[in-house]
Amino acid sequence: MIKRIWPIAAAVMMDSLRRKVVYVVLVFAALLVLAIPSLPDYGLGVESAVYREIALALSYVTGLVIALSLAANRVPSELEKRTVYNVLSKGVSRWEYLVGTWLGILGVMAGAIVAFTTVEMVMGYFTYGELMWRLWQGALATWLEMGVISAFAVAVSSVAGPVVVVTATLAALFIGHSRSTLLGGEGALAFKPFYPSLDAFNVVNPVAHGTGVPLVYVLSMIVVFIGFAGVCLSLGVALLGRRDL
Amino acid sequence: MADAAIRVLGARKVYSVPGKPRRTAVADVSITVDAGTIHGLLGPNGAGKTTTLKMLLGLVKPSAGTFEVLGADSTRPSGRRHLGFLPEQPYFPIHLTARQAMRFYGSLVGLEAEVVKEQTASLLDRVGLADAERTELSKFSRGMLQRLGIAQALLGSPEVVIFDEPASGLDPVGQRDVRNLMLELRAAGITVLLSSHQLSEVEAVCDRVTILNRGTVAAEGDINALLNVDGRTSVRATGMDALPSQVASEAEDTVVSGGVWVFSVPTAATRTVVDAIDDAGGTIVAITPKRESLEDYFASLLASGPKGVES
Numbered sequence: 250m251i252k253r254i255w256p257i258a259a260a261v262m263m264d265s266l267r268r269k270v271v272y273v274v275l276v277f278a279a280l281l282v283l284a285i286p287s288l289p290d291y292g293l294g295v296e297s298a299v300y301r302e303i304a305l306a307l308s309y310v311t312g313l314v315i316a317l318s319l320a321a322n323r324v325p326s327e328l329e330k331r332t333v334y335n336v337l338s339k340g341v342s343r344w345e346y347l348v349g350t351w352l353g354i355l356g357v358m359a360g361a362i363v364a365f366t367t368v369e370m371v372m373g374y375f376t377y378g379e380l381m382w383r384l385w386q387g388a389l390a391t392w393l394e395m396g397v398i399s400a401f402a403v404a405v406s407s408v409a410g411p412v413v414v415v416t417a418t419l420a421a422l423f424i425g426h427s428r429s430t431l432l433g434g435e436g437a438l439a440f441k442p443f444y445p446s447l448d449a450f451n452v453v454n455p456v457a458h459g460t461g462v463p464l465v466y467v468l469s470m471i472v473v474f475i476g477f478a479g480v481c482l483s484l485g486v487a488l489l490g491r492r493d494l
Numbered sequence: 495m496a497d498a499a500i501r502v503l504g505a506r507k508v509y510s511v512p513g514k515p516r517r518t519a520v521a522d523v524s525i526t527v528d529a530g531t532i533h534g535l536l537g538p539n540g541a542g543k544t545t546t547l548k549m550l551l552g553l554v555k556p557s558a559g560t561f562e563v564l565g566a567d568s569t570r571p572s573g574r575r576h577l578g579f580l581p582e583q584p585y586f587p588i589h590l591t592a593r594q595a596m597r598f599y600g601s602l603v604g605l606e607a608e609v610v611k612e613q614t615a616s617l618l619d620r621v622g623l624a625d626a627e628r629t630e631l632s633k634f635s636r637g638m639l640q641r642l643g644i645a646q647a648l649l650g651s652p653e654v655v656i657f658d659e660p661a662s663g664l665d666p667v668g669q670r671d672v673r674n675l676m677l678e679l680r681a682a683g684i685t686v687l688l689s690s691h692q693l694s695e696v697e698a699v700c701d702r703v704t705i706l707n708r709g710t711v712a713a714e715g716d717i718n719a720l721l722n723v724d725g726r727t728s729v730r731a732t733g734m735d736a737l738p739s740q741v742a743s744e745a746e747d748t749v750v751s752g753g754v755w756v757f758s759v760p761t762a763a764t765r766t767v768v769d770a771i772d773d774a775g776g777t778i779v780a781i782t783p784k785r786e787s788l789e790d791y792f793a794s795l796l797a798s799g800p801k802g803v804e805s
Contacts, residue, residue, distance in 0.1 A: 252601070252604050253602055253604070255601075256598055256601035256602055257602075260587070260598055264587060264589065267589050330585045331581060331583075331584075331585050332585045332586060332587060334551075334553060334579070334581040334584075334585075335579070335581065335584065335585075335586070335599060335643075335646060336599075336602060337551070337552065337553060337571075338551050338552075338553070338574060338577065338579035338581075339574065339575075339577075339579075339599065339602045339603050339650075340571045340572065340573075340574045340575035340577075340602075340603070341571060341602055342571040345571075491555070493509075493548075493553070493554040493555055494548070494553040494554065
């Protein structure tokens with residue numbers, strides 16, 4: 250099983266190294282990080298916490314763009330170009346193909362987020378003279394949330410084209426962060442336990458302004474990640490499994 | 495009787511799209527391919543060949559039927575692990591080199607890195623791509639991609655190989671190479687299921703053929719039995735300016751070219767015809783059962799085929 254999943258994940262990672270969009274997004278985001286201390290409002294004595302907050306936001310947007318660009322295109326492209334025939338005819342299950350693709354995207358995002366957070370750390374150190382280790386907690390939260398988002402995108406992409414995938418994923422992202430808005434009224438309180446909220450991955454306050462995230466919370470984030478990603482991938486496998494290729 | 499390497503029984507595929515009439519792509523197809531043989535799958539466009547192959551490979555969900563490769567259910571991934579497949583017009587990730595593509599597909603069939611390396615070298619050499627091992631696939635011609643498709647289908651030394659239009663995009667030399675390759679595979683005991691429009695290719699290599707038309711099996715059997723014309727014998731003779739009268743009265747489909755006469759006579763009259771040619775000073779070059787060309791057979795079969803499948 251792993252012998253078949255790993256080559257697919259590796260192929261996705263190798264392919265992404267050739268995609269200009271990944272580098273363009275990373276370079277652009279890195280330039281923005283370098284520009285944070287020069288913002289007019291920022292120069293008036295605002296503390297390094299704001300730097301951390303903006304850095305986290307940039308990491309998030311960078312991760313999102315990379316996740317969408319990879320997850321929305323990979324499967325539809327392989328189905329349309331029929332490169333998937335050569336893969337599935339070799340005894341690879343559809344679920345192995347989908348999970349391998351998702352793991353490859355997860356790997357690319359891990360590399361991008363690690364690289365980006367390193368730039369933020371270095372920039373923060375030279376600007377404020379402090380090592381902002383807590384940024385790594387934020388990086389982990391971003392990576393986990395993007396893992397869920399890319400699992401959703403991969404699932405939708407098994408039956409839809411890139412435009413639909415991006416639209417549906419952005420809608421899911423909006424819904425995922427709108428629990429308090431959408432279920433604010435008392436009449437909807439009973440639905441809260443079932444709401445697919447992504448707020449669990451929002452650690453901006455403790456990372457940027459607080460003392461960081463406790464280990465127990467990090468572990469619980471991972472559990473939420475596994476749960477949501479598992480549900481999304483199961484849905485994707487079910488959809489792809491019913492599809493005629 | 496040889497064991498069946500591929501067995502398709504009662505295959506049926508109906509596409510159902512809400513708001514549109516149901517479309518039957520395959521109505522009822524059964525194919526048995528004996529181990530170690532080359533079996534041809536023929537049919538016009540829309541006959542159901544590719545859909546049948548896709549059902550066999552688990553790429554399309556069958557509406558009905560059973561699909562087995564070497565006794566295992568081939569609609570399940572585990573049933574396809576001893577199978578090689580060349581899709582019609584194979585596509586590859588074009589940023590890879592030929593060697594990287596082979597390494598990728600080799601790893602999918604579970605080969606160790608060292609084995610993949612060995613097989614890549616030998617298979618690329620076998621299909622004439624040894625010099626292009628490090629070339630990016632975006633620079634490959636249509637024929638080169640086809641050759642690579644054949645090479646990847648043979649990774650892992652499969653016991654059964656399915657070729658969908660293997661000669662497509664190849665020049666005459668490449669087509670000959672593919673024919674020779676299929677004959678070599680058969681000699682090595684490998685079963686080949688060949689789907690092709692190239693009737694000459696099928697006629698040259700296949701032991702048996704199944705002809706599909708409108709989603710059903712229109713004919714199936716030994717290619718010689720299908721093509722031989724009952725009761726008639728084909729004669730080739732030289733050394734005559736004209737056919738002797740006893741021969742001319744019996745001969746049909748007479749063609750003369752370069753001093754060689756080719757015609758057919760009733761099998762019962764063969765002895766008389768041979769004697770007449772001998773008496774006239776002619777020389778018999780060959781006497782064989784009269785055989786219809788596959789093209790003619792195919793055309794007549796399709797003209798009289800079933801028309802029961804709704805489309």
